[in-house]
Every structure is written in structure tokens, then in C-alpha cells.
Amino acid sequence: MTKKICRALALLACVDAANAMAQSQVTVYGLLDTGLVHTTNANAAGSSVTRMPSLTGSLPSRLGFRGVEDLGGGLQAVFTLETGILLDSGGVSQGNRLFGRQASVGLKGDFGTVTLGRQINMTFISILKSDVMGPNLFSISSIDGYFPNARSDNAVGYLGNFKDVLVGATYSTGRDTSASGGPGATGCPGEVAGNSKACRQVTALLGYERPAFGVNVVYDNLYGNTGAAGGLTSSDNSDRRIGVHGYVKAGATKLGGGIVERTTRAVTGLSESDLYYFGASHPLTPLITLDTQVARRDLKRSDADVTLLVARLTYNLSKRTAVYGGLGKIKNAGLSAIALDAGGTVGAGKTQNGVMTGLRHSF
Template identity: 40%
Template sequence: MLAAGLAHAQTNVTIYGIADAGVEFLTNAGGDDDNVFRMSSGNLSGSRIGFRGTEDIGGGLKGVFLLENGFDIDTGALGQNGRLFGRQAYVGLQGDFGAITLGRQQNALYDVIIKYDPMAFASRYSALSHDPLFTGRADNAIKYTGNFGPVIATAFYSFGRNADGEVPGSTKVSRNVGAGVAYASGPFGVGFAYDQFQGNTVATAGDSARRMAVGGSYEMGPVKGFVGYRWLKDELVAAGTPNVRSNMYWVGASWDASPALKLTGVVYHTDRRDSGADPTSLVLSADYALSKRTDVYLTVGHARNKSGSNLGLNGFGSSIIAGENQSGVIAGVRHRF
């Protein structure tokens, strides 16, 4: 009888991860128009190791958990500002209604819009160069995720997206809310997501950064096309600095040239509403699968700055001289386990 009771609740735990490293060459990456040649970690995918588990507790209900660590494979250092499980860390319940989870979790922009970036939010040379908050994460978050046939819905509420939150008497400090919905049927897919977070102090709690994004894709045989748009109003800027208002656009495509070779091209553009500093980046990538788990890749990019903008291929103000253009190339290898 005791053995039967222990066998009733079955727990499944999976260990998984990605190791991604390469070498990168960038132009105009120093104060004197210097170039840089370096090793880089997490180029197509952030290097990580994770633990995922489920337990069937009966009545169609499951207990679930996920612990996901991010790290730099070139140095072994922890990612996400030194967090042990900085990519995700949550526990919750899952059933026919969907899943409710609690902990550090991805925002709705990450969950929904990643499907509509041709570079799939690659750590380098992707939509993240124009807006890193596409892969935002929030501490102290309650999240709902539901799958209803062709529709996926998500919503979350964070009591404090970072260590500054959960302040007694001021529930707005570092609060983060968001929601998203996606629809996919046959070759067509479309998604919408919203994200808003408040300032990190009592004085700035009334100010917010708000983002809305929509993306779409259409597949025609081996070719898949992508379009996307993101709106931003950011009041959380330095005192005396105007609020940031910008629109971001992208269009691109991927082509399965063979069962092993995938080619991708995309153009990203940011339109600042308060200035003419409107940068554009172009990315071309080739990914070749050596096996189901290991692939090699080559990514080439060019960032064109205008009116003093400082977009680098790895982000605004990142390894770039303001007003200069930047070209770069990354060659690397990725292994999934």
C-alpha cells in the first residue's frame, strides 16, 4: 500500500541548456575609430542551463517549476547582473485552464513578439539592439499563460520588477504589468503585447515606461516573411531630459535553403519623435545544422546612425562612437542539450 501511494504522484525533471560562443569583429568600437576583435558569448542564443519539472497531482492538475541560469560561456560569469537563476525562476500550477506561476518571469513582449523577429531576439544583432526590453524579465511576478487552440494568451503583475520594489506604503514603486495575445493558423501568425513599469523610487513611482508591440508572419513553402512594430513612451529619463517617444519598425524573411541551411535577412529602424536621430540596422545571417543539437553560424550586420544617434550592433551606446556607422561580423558554434 505504501509503495502504491508513493508511485501515484509522478514527478518529471528535465535538465536542458544552450552553449553558444563565437568570435566577433566590430568597426568604430573605440574613441579613435578603433576596431575590436574579440570572443563573444551568447550570440544567437544566450548561454544557459535550466531545470524544468512537472508533477501530476491528480484531477487534471500539475505542479510545475522552472529554474534557468544564464551565464557567459567565454568567462563563466553569471548573467543577468549576477543572479543565480536570472533568466527565469518560478513555481506554479497547470491545468486545462492554463498555468499560474509565481517568481521571476519573462514579460509579455518576450513571450509573444519573439515569434515575429526574424532573428528570434538573438542576443546580438537583432531587435534587441534597438530595444533590449523585448526580453524583459520581472521579479516578484504572478503570471497567467493559457493555450486555446490557435490562440495563446498571457498576463502578469509584478509587485516589484527588481530589488527596489515591494516598498511599504507605496505599491507603485517598480510595479510592472503586461499582457499579450497571439494567434497562429496555417501559414499565418499575428501577436500583440503590452508592457508598463513604474519608477524605482517613491519620487518616480508615478512615472512609467510603456511599450506596445505587434508582429506578424506568413509562411510560403521554405520562405517565411516577418513584419513588426513597437511604440514607446518612456518618462523614466534623467531630470531635465524630455520624455522618450519612439516608433520602431522591422521587416525581414528567412529561407530554408536546404534541410540543414537557414538564411535570414532583416532591416530594423527606430524613429525618435523628439529628434532626427533615427538609426537603422541591417542584419544577414546563415545558420548551418551539423546535427539536431549542434549548428554553426555566420552573422553580418551594419548600423547606420543619423543626426548623432549612437546605435551599435549590440545596442545604443554599446561599443560605438556617436554619429558613426558600425559594421560587424560574428562566427560561432551553438550546442543545445
């Protein structure tokens, strides 16, 4: 009798383990992308440079883990851990964070998805839908490096889709805990006793999406505090972006564009600008895609404006592997010094031309 009871208990344990495995699912995924870039006028002397970029090629490299557990009644537990990889050196990006691209846990149901942790915010989600170049080495990300780094530490997020209406928001009590430098590590950990405004960030999204077209409006306001980058060294300093973005599809061809109004109140004073962009993505053949984009940043009360022209040709060797090449041109007016290649350099007021090529593989 004792042996029979033991066998029954063992069988029940196996059934429970099998059910747990059936209800929990973890996906490992990643993308590796790098190449070479050559740009002119990389310094004040007008010298050219050839290099392997760190931040991105056609897309930033990453390794991720995504999990979901069925809790019953239409409710799921979800998590994402995603690290950015600097393929040229083997390092990690996003301020040297282990899981700098995403590190969140949440609940998902008919109500939408609620997440907690470091996560992409509504600016990232909004622009991703309309920017045909994405976080390419030559793209609007060169003009405003915040776009591909639109993530918030210490954040509570929500995203829901109700009959083609998209609603989302994030609230961060301390938007950026890394101070290692660059747009992904601006040094504003927040969570200061007696100053709840320090390093706070709020983003919100409202959109309407159909397979053939979509439009959304996004609001993003972040505050500073002592030691924060970009002149936001007080909780009274802020950097606000309001954007309208949209896309239209005709078959496999996609047109996308938008405008972003930015107002920065820093210790150095008030800065206001408008960024306009428009692009097209068109498959020339089932394996070859041409992406093009034009953009302009108008810096108010200044002649330091920027105009960008880029094009990229991608040849898909398979569903997971592609080679690509790109051309770009950026014109800096006045004392503007915006480099064509994200993370690169340019002489102030100089026009910069560039060519890039690379290889991408996803898994």
C-alpha cells in the same frame, strides 16, 4: 505474521515511491553558444575591435531545470529554474542572479497556466514569435536591449490558449531586484510600504495563432522608484511599450515583423519612438538556413534615428549542434550611439559594420 506484515508494508512503500516517480518528471536542459565578433567604429576615433561576446551569440547560453507533476483531474504542478551563462568568462548573466532567466512555480490545466516568481513577461513571448533573428548578437535586441531581457521579478503570470486565441498577462509588485547594471539589472525592487506604484509592472498579450500565420498585440508598462536606472527615479516615471507583431509561414519559410511604440517619462523628460522591423527565414538546404532582417528606430523630435541590416547563415551539423556566421550594418544618425553588437560600443553618429561567427550546442 510480523514478517509478512513488514514485507507487505515494504511492498506498498515501493509501489508508492514508483507511483510518485511516475507522476513527477524533471528535465535538465541547456544551450551553449559563443564565437567571435569584429566591428568597426567601436569608439569616437573610429577604431575596430575583435572580441568574444558575453551576452549572446546566435542565442544566449543557459542551463535549466523544468519539472511537472500530475495532480490528477487534468491539473499539473510546474516549475522552471533557468540560469544564464556568460560563456566567455563562466559567469552568470541577468544581473548576476543564480536563476536570472526564470525562477517560477505554478499550476497548469485546461484554464491555462498560472505562475509565480521571476518569469519572462508578455513582451518576450510576443516578440519571440515574430522575430526571425531572435536574441542574436546582431538584431533588434541591439536597438532595444529590453527585448531579450523582458522578465519580471516578484510577478504573477497567466498564459492560456483557447482555440487559437492566445491570452496572457503578468503583474509585478517589484520588477527588478538587481542593481548590478545593464538592461537585465535596472535596480527597482519595489514593494514599498505606502507606495504600491513603485517599480510595478503590468504586461498583457492578446493574439491569434495558426500554423500558417499569427498576430498579437502586447502592452508593457513599467514604473520606477528611487535608484532605478534609465532616469526612472520616481514612481511617477514610466516606460511604456505597445507592440503589434505577426508572422506568416509558407512551407519552411517564415516572414515576421512588427512595430513597437515606446513612450518614456523620465526625470530627463519625455521620449517617444517607433521601432519597425521585418525579417525572413528560409532554408537553403535541409541543413543550411538563411535569416535576414531590416529594422529602423524613429526617435521623435530628434535626428538620432537608427537603421539596421543583418543576415545570418546557419549550418546544422546535427539536431543539437550548429555553426553560424553573420554580417551586420547599423547606421546611427545625429548623436545616436547604438552598437551593432549587443553589449558592444560605437562612436556617436557613426555607421558600424560587423562580422561574427560561432558554434552552438544544445542538450
